[in-house]
Amino acid sequence: xxxxxxxxxxxxxxxxxxxxxxxxxxxxxxxxxxxxxxxxxxxxxxxxxxxxxxxxxxxxxxxxxxxxxxxxxxxxxxxxxxxxxxxxxxxxxxxxxxxxxxxxxxxxxxxxxxxxxxxxxxxxxxxxxxxxxxxxxxxxxxxxxxxxxx
Numbered sequence: 001x002x003x004x005x006x007x008x009x010x011x012x013x014x015x016x017x018x019x020x021x022x023x024x025x026x027x028x029x030x031x032x033x034x035x036x037x038x039x040x041x042x043x044x045x046x047x048x049x050x051x052x053x054x055x056x057x058x059x060x061x062x063x064x065x066x067x068x069x070x071x072x073x074x075x076x077x078x079x080x081x082x083x084x085x086x087x088x089x090x091x092x093x094x095x096x097x098x099x100x101x102x103x104x105x106x107x108x109x110x111x112x113x114x115x116x117x118x119x120x121x122x123x124x125x126x127x128x129x130x131x132x133x134x135x136x137x138x139x140x141x142x143x144x145x146x147x148x149x150x
Contacts, residue, residue: 028060031068
């Protein structure tokens with residue numbers, strides 16, 4: 001059988017579990033606009049957990065978009081408003097995003113692996129290069145200096 005004739009691979013299933021005594025929510029699969037409300041509901045359930053820390057275990061997240069990042073910020077705010085600390089255990093793809101947008105300054109995340117840091121550095125170089133090309137093609141214009149009437 002030709003491998004090109006095989007059926008397209010399916011996306012990993014979305015999984016969500018809550019462990020109230022441990023104050024932990026585990027997420028697997030895609031964390032996007034469709035799944036975000038489910039994750040926020042699961043995190044809201046942690047309000048009844050006895051510990052001082054909530055943990056969002058996202059080590060098995062395979063994709064995260066802007067809505068997934070919003071979940072992290074919202075979860076942090078909810079935890080803080082209840083006197084709790086939020087610890088996020090991100091997957092490599094999520095860790096890259098957290099670092100790229102600076103959420104590591106807000107969230108408690110473990111140190112990134114060397115591979116994640118290298119990816120982030122490469123992405124930042126690409127962004128700087130693209131910005132430089134754009135500026136070269138479309139330089140900012142400055143208005144001419146005003147003449148003094150004297």
